[in-house]
Amino acid sequence: MKSLNTEHDHSAAESGNGYAVTDPIKNVDEDGREKRTGTWLTASAHIITAVIGSGVLSLAWAIAQLGWVAGTVILIIFSFVTYFTSTMLADCYRAPDPVTGKRNYTYMDVVRSYLGGRKVQLCGVAQYGNLIGITIGYTITASISLVAVGKSNCFHDKGHHADCAVSPYPYMAVFGIIQIILSQIPNFHKLSFLSLMAAVMSFAYATIGIGLAIATVAGGKVGKTNLTGTVVGVDVTAAQKIWRSFQAVGDIAFAYAYATVLIEIQDTLKSSPAENKAMKRASLVGVSTTTFFYILCGCVGYAAFGNKAPGDFLTDFGFFEPFWLIDFANACIAVHLIGAYQVFAQPIFQFVEKKCNRNWPDNKFITSEHSVNIPLLGKFNISLFRLVWRTAYVVITTVVAMIFPFFNAILGLIGAASFWPLTVYFPVEMHIVQTKIKKYSPRWIGLKMLCWVCLIVSLLAGAGSIAGLISSVKQYKPFRTIHE
Template sequence: MAKEFQKNSMFIEQNQQTGVLENGDFRKNVDDDGRPRRTGTWLTASAHIITAVIGSGVLSLAWAIAQLGWVAGPAVLMAFSFITFFTSSLLADCYRSPDPVTGKRNYTYMDVVRSYLGGRKVQLCGLAQYGNLIGITVGYTITASISMVAVKRSNCFHKHGHQDHCYISNYPFMIIFASIQIVLSQIPNFHELSWLSILAAIMSFAYSSIGVGLSIAKVAGGAHARTSLTGVTVGVDVSGSEKVWRTFQAIGDIAFAYAYSTVLVEIQDTLKSSPPENKTMKKATFVGISTTTLFYVLCGCVGYAAFGNDAPGNFLTGFGFYEPFWLIDLANVCIAVHLIGAYQVFCQPIFGFVESRCSKRWPESKLVTSEYAVNIPFHGVYYLNWFRVIWRSLYVILTAVMAMIFPFFNDFVGLLGAASFYPLTVYFPIEMYIAQSKPPKYSFTWIWLKILSWACLIVSIIAAAGSIQGLAQSVKKYKPFKIQGE
């Protein structure tokens, strides 16, 4: 009987077989919707959140603070920390509908939007969510390979000196990353991913701490970096137009550094039902956002103090530090391991969406629905589905090929983030909260929620403009035969 419940990788479709709940012992192992009992806690949810939120981009926050300065930089960080926590709490209340505690479960973000808003907004949600997720997985393939290359380059610099170019291609490391992901992608669903998220979260703490520690050591060593209240100086560091574009990009980087709404509902669907999922999710969100904000402020502000207005885009892979080389190597290994786990957090909703639709369309297909029990040493029984093996492997290969063809894709991911930040992180949570709680139109609550929504729309447009300008510059500078990772 357990095999029947394993058939769908994300448990999207409810098992309707008659007699499933006739056995009293089996009833103890299922939730109120007839699916295998969820076992997630605030700890596992926090690990998922931290893995999703803290990317290697945390190490570029020193650059973002350098563009904004000591006043605006930390203020923007704290503002988006609050906004993300607030809108995530609203979204957590929408997991069940119409009542946040006793209502019907919604298993995906699209299901939530369908329950509360319906219409074309469901398609808009799907386009924004899955487009962003695909972009992130391609971007992570590039970023992980850069960290792997940084390990070899660090050893090369240590051996030959900092004047050596140490050219190393990213492509072999993209292949290594993709090979690892092909194996990990066979993890059936989000429910069995908690161990990988916990490992990835530990790795994010490790490399963030190393970055902060090296920055503190540089400041304590007498480094006098030039900083200011307003960031990079027009006429000294940048031109007037560059200051504007960089400010836009920095605000966008900080805003998107907190966004994890694309996977929030899927994370919440792993939680056990007592205490209520929305209560547990809010606690996990508070822990996750508080933890990430602490590391963001440390990495951003201490990094800015160490490097000043010349802060590099990433002071570990961009070689803001060269020594001790073994510690730089350790940090970059931690980044790569973290991104291995983060890739899975962001691709599992894609896998679940496709497999759910295929199960609906071809319910009689043995390739799509049949599973075979395989005994794996030290693991136990694994239910093998050939469609899952083939489709997930092809997806990982496709993301790796895209990463090889478009090495500047990370700039495009920034544009995708700008396009999806507003609808997924702000607009839908606010609109669904209004639909759920029904505050009177033009009441205080209704007005300030609308003001928040419009303000974030403006930020998203500004960030999109900055991303488009950055993408145009990257395409202009791109040389097809230049070895990446220089």
């Protein structure tokens, strides 16, 4: 275990955390790390960027599988569960006391402080496996949105039934090049501007989607809806109803899962006011905002399209006109995912770089940084190791996205495996340890029941995702061009 003095001595050299210490008093916190400047507002932006993904536009499909009653109730329940467990996790940022205890910089550090043992490794597998999957999935989703722009213009020129084929691979390559550049941002502390921009984009396309759905409802061209959703024998078979309902519950549950990066977001907050108080406020704002948009997108979208609701009513062409507005909304999705990719990739970058710094502290390639004067941006610290390793990561995730463009189907499975441990199990277990809740007390029993119920939900959602994955693999053709 390094002493605080040792941490301070190496603080300028650890590229994994992007330190550039010039004044040991002004530019560092009490533990020698770079001074944090984040507020509840920037944390809220990070949360909204992480949570409101382009999947918000697929919630109409999820509500269609579950119906008005179950779909809306499940949305609200998961918003409460997510906020409840996120407040527990926020209190665990410092240990043992939530205000004066020692800082934990990552989710694994928190689990190590409170639970220890093999649970630390379980946390690492769940967290980083999920993060890697999301970065690959976002590469695919961004390209699908950009493909939709090209197809929208084609449909406008040639008619809605024209054969408009557009390849997603050039768009994936462009997305990868942009991420190589943005990945040189040293750490999470420098992402605020990117998250604010991405949050604005997410509001823009979600609002456009809601507006178009409202216009469809107002125009009277609405689909058939039911209290219980899709009808067996009419819309789906009995087996499809079961599996799709499980998958819909999973979509809703994982739409809220930002616990993967919660601690990393909290580590950007300045120490006054207390980080846990600011994080709870940010979580309340983030979850409330996302729930509002989720209910609007899901319910208004279902009202517009009924039981035939498309998987994504912007990229799957639930709407064709006005084509320029569809183009703008899909462009907003792509820009949002550019920022969201970084929110999920930065914890991976910092984990690897921190490990390398600890294992090879005397390796100049890993630890040294070079000051470069970039026109219009001023001086910028460049680490050759950071440049090579982060570029390699982006290239690999982009290539995997190109080879397996159905990877979004796997994301549901990765989400099922990570939702329960990261969003529910670890926060609850650490809360029990931190607050010393007595075994078999009413509160202990209630928290344990919450864990078991969420585990069952994750297992059912995982089963639904596997069924969807099998269907995707059967239709799989590598390097195909997307047709309408």
